[in-house]
Structures are given as C-alpha cells and as structure tokens.
Amino acid sequence: MKITKKTKFSEALMRDPDVAEVFMKNGMYCLGCPMAGEETIEQGCEAHGIDADKVVDEINKKLEKKAEK
Numbered sequence: 001m002k003i004t005k006k007t008k009f010s011e012a013l014m015r016d017p018d019v020a021e022v023f024m025k026n027g028m029y030c031l032g033c034p035m036a037g038e039e040t041i042e043q044g045c046e047a048h049g050i051d052a053d054k055v056v057d058e059i060n061k062k063l064e065k066k067a068e069k
Contacts, residue, residue, distance in 0.1 A: 003059045005042035005052045012041065012059060016066065022058045026050050 003012050003019070009031060012019050020031055028048055030036055036044065041059075045052035 003041070003056055003063065005045075005056055006040050007056075008038060008040055009036040009044060010038070016063060018066070019059050019062060022055060022062060026055050026058070028055075 001015065003015070009023070013031065023029075023031055027050060028044060030044075039047075041056060042052045044050075045055055
C-alpha cells in the first residue's frame with residue numbers, strides 16, 4: 001500500500017511508526033493531537049503550509065528503503 005495525500009496520519013503511522021520521523025522533520029509536531037487521527041496528510045500539510053507532495057514522497061521513499069532490507 002502506497003501512502004498518498006489522502007492517507008490519514010493514523011493510517012500512515014499504523015503502517016510504520018517510523019514515518020513519524022518524516023512528519024517531525026517537516027515541522028509537523030502535532031501527531032498526538034486529536035485531529036491527527038482523522039486528518040489526512042494533505043489536510044495537515046495545508047494547515048501548516050507544508051508541501052504535501054514532498055512529505056508523501058519522503059514517506060514512500062522511507063518505506064521502500066525499509067522494504068529492501
């Protein structure tokens with residue numbers, strides 16, 4: 001399953017908790033907030049003025065790299 005902008009934060013984190021590093025690196029420190037559970041990556045990025053495509057690309061690269069191991 002590839003992560004998309006429509007993926008909820010909670011779904012991405014359930015897939016692999018290490019994706020939290022990507023969110024944090026991009027200035028999204030509110031992963032524990034109540035909205036994060038139902039919010040899509042796109043919605044969160046828009047709220048924080050962050051490029052959702054960049055974040056999703058970083059997440060998928062991280063997941064692909066882990067899968068290669």
